Amino acid sequence: MSPLLWCLVALAPFIVLSEQHPTNHASQTHVLKASGETHKTYIPSRFAPSTNKRGTTQPLNCTVRSQLDITWDPSVTIPKQVRDPVSLATKIWSCILGSTIPIRVFIGWAPLGSGWTLAHTSTSSWKARTGPLSRAWYPKPLYNKLLGADIDPTSYDCSLTLNSDWDSKFYYGLDGATPDDFLDLTTIVLHEMCHCFAFTGFAWVNDTMSEAYFLYNGYPAQFDRFIVDKFPKGDLVYRNYQDGSADLLKVYQGNNLGWQGVVARLYAPEEYSDGSSIYHFDEELYPPGNPNSLMTPQLGFAEAVHDPGPLCESVMVSMGWTTTPV
Numbered sequence: 001m002s003p004l005l006w007c008l009v010a011l012a013p014f015i016v017l018s019e020q021h022p023t024n025h026a027s028q029t030h031v032l033k034a035s036g037e038t039h040k041t042y043i044p045s046r047f048a049p050s051t052n053k054r055g056t057t058q059p060l061n062c063t064v065r066s067q068l069d070i071t072w073d074p075s076v077t078i079p080k081q082v083r084d085p086v087s088l089a090t091k092i093w094s095c096i097l098g099s100t101i102p103i104r105v106f107i108g109w110a111p112l113g114s115g116w117t118l119a120h121t122s123t124s125s126w127k128a129r130t131g132p133l134s135r136a137w138y139p140k141p142l143y144n145k146l147l148g149a150d151i152d153p154t155s156y157d158c159s160l161t162l163n164s165d166w167d168s169k170f171y172y173g174l175d176g177a178t179p180d181d182f183l184d185l186t187t188i189v190l191h192e193m194c195h196c197f198a199f200t201g202f203a204w205v206n207d208t209m210s211e212a213y214f215l216y217n218g219y220p221a222q223f224d225r226f227i228v229d230k231f232p233k234g235d236l237v238y239r240n241y242q243d244g245s246a247d248l249l250k251v252y253q254g255n256n257l258g259w260q261g262v263v264a265r266l267y268a269p270e271e272y273s274d275g276s277s278i279y280h281f282d283e284e285l286y287p288p289g290n291p292n293s294l295m296t297p298q299l300g301f302a303e304a305v306h307d308p309g310p311l312c313e314s315v316m317v318s319m320g321w322t323t324t325p326v
């Protein structure tokens with residue numbers, strides 16, 4: 001048998017039997033909000049030279065480990081100054097995540113209202129019916145990385161929309177010297193891309209706020225397989241709670257949710273907040289200036305975080321990504 005034929009035979013069980021998750025599932029859209037507070041802090045990328053202080057910009061020192069392709073929404077005019085922060089965030093992630101399959105990100109620019117929402121992200125998920133990728137739904141970039149092939153070359157791996165209503169308050173510099181009443185765009189893009197890469201799942205709560213859910217077609221998302229009901233140590237939610245139960249809602253609103261691949265506390269405020277609860281690190285435990293603060297649900301004015309931090313990277317590794325060793 002020719003090498004090409006062997007390759008096709010080897011991939012067939014995954015490609016043919018895979019399913020796409022609908023992209024309109026509400027819990028797959030994640031938002032980053034402005035906190036309204038000012039926290040003048042800067043965490044540089046660990047690939048920046050050690051002398052990289054707030055207010056200075058030097059090239060990143062890293063080996064690129066994956067290819068991130070950006071497509072700009074052709075239907076709108078996106079200000080040119082948006083490109084540099086997006087490019088820096090793209091480079092930081094491509095220094096960290098290893099994949100042989102290009103990751104394709106669609107960037108939109110749209111009025112999302114003058115509320116606190118800065119950006120949102122949506123992604124599609126995939127699951128094989130047989131084989132090692134059959135236990136959970138995987139966000140497409142991670143699925144592709146583990147499969148070693150692009151399950152659907154016709155679709156984007158991630159759709160990221162920046163709120164153009166905040167245009168005048170975005171900081172477009174790359175040096176972390178974000179002024180007191182501005183929001184660092186590099187941080188916003190880094191954060192939202194992380195959701196696309198796997199920091200996402202199916203948790204949601206019904207309209208009457210009486211029951212909570214975490215399954216789609218009987219299976220959890222890969223991220224959800226690691227959620228535990230107590231921090232720092234608890235029982236796995238997907239094994240111990242019924243989908244669509246009041247008990248699960250209590251856990252989602254218990255302010256004590258954990259992630260057990262690494263010891264991390266998730267954001268689970270007493271009032272469930274769609275788009276913010278569950279798929280963020282706890283804002284209180286990882287406040288502005290903390291090395292693990294990139295994936296908290298809110299961003300302060302003057303707060304710049306140009307590194308995912310060790311906890312976030314460990315979360316990605318636990319789910320199947322390979323990363324540059326810290």
Ligand SMILES: [Zn+2]
Pocket residue numbers: 030031032191192195279280296297
């Ligand atoms: Zn977020």
